[in-house]
Amino acid sequence: AQSVTQLDSHVSVSEGTPVLLRCNYSSSYSPSLFWYVQHPNKGLQLLLKYTSAATLVKGINGFEAEFKKSETSFHLTKPSAHMSDAAEYFCVVTRGSARQLTFGSGTQLTVLP
Amino acid sequence: NAGVTQTPKFRVLKTGQSMTLLCAQDMNHEYMYWYRQDPGMGLRLIHYSVGEGTTAKGEVPDGYNVSRLKKQNFLLGLESAAPSQTSVYFCASSYSTDSYEQYFGPGTRLTVT
Numbered sequence: 001a002q003s004v005t006q007l008d009s010h011v012s013v014s015e016g017t018p019v020l021l022r023c024n025y026s027s028s029y030s031p032s033l034f035w036y037v038q039h040p041n042k043g044l045q046l047l048l049k050y051t052s053a054a055t056l057v058k059g060i061n062g063f064e065a066e067f068k069k070s071e072t073s074f075h076l077t078k079p080s081a082h083m084s085d086a087a088e089y090f091c092v093v094t095r096g097s098a099r100q101l102t103f104g105s106g107t108q109l110t111v112l113p
Numbered sequence: 114n115a116g117v118t119q120t121p122k123f124r125v126l127k128t129g130q131s132m133t134l135l136c137a138q139d140m141n142h143e144y145m146y147w148y149r150q151d152p153g154m155g156l157r158l159i160h161y162s163v164g165e166g167t168t169a170k171g172e173v174p175d176g177y178n179v180s181r182l183k184k185q186n187f188l189l190g191l192e193s194a195a196p197s198q199t200s201v202y203f204c205a206s207s208y209s210t211d212s213y214e215q216y217f218g219p220g221t222r223l224t225v226t
Contacts, residue, residue, distance in 0.1 A: 009153070032213045034213075034214070036217075042219065042220075043117075043203065043217040043218055043219045043220055044156075044203065044205075044217040045217075046214055049213070049214060051213065090155055090156070094213045099144055099207055099213050099215075100146070100158055100161060100171070101146075101156075101158070101213075101215060103155030103156040103157070104155055105153055105154055105155045106153070106155050
């Protein structure tokens, strides 16, 4: 079965400092992995996706993630946080022939001035 | 393109009442999904559809029914609402390709009293 574990429910960083949101996955086959972002009272927006091409994936707004098979991890990073990055972030793995998604429980990112 | 739209945006029901949530997409996507989002639990799949006239159960289908009579619409019904169904409901759609990416609607906030 496919699953993801987001290791931190809340992360706080100061504006201008690096962001690290951690995600471990479990999959019986080579998975596709995503990071989605949800700003307050908004729908979900795709940040980036890994689909077995390059292991370092670049997304929107300066975010990137590295797929590490040996560590079963897909951590999300950004070199310098901006106030507008404050949101909830979901690590997601695919499962099933109908392209179903399994979501992690989310990490709430707070950016302090 | 409007993308994925959901109707209504907000609704308050009394226990035992029924209602239907409407999801519409104008991207000619074959796959459509209904999720519920509860605090600390990410998004959980209720039902999904791989094409017009087909539906299938997701992780948490009890108390819900769906229909996909037209390719662009996916309806979620609550026959007898319960307080446990208080949640934010998201609809999503995706292409029948290998990208696995899902496009989300803005959500419907439902409160059952």
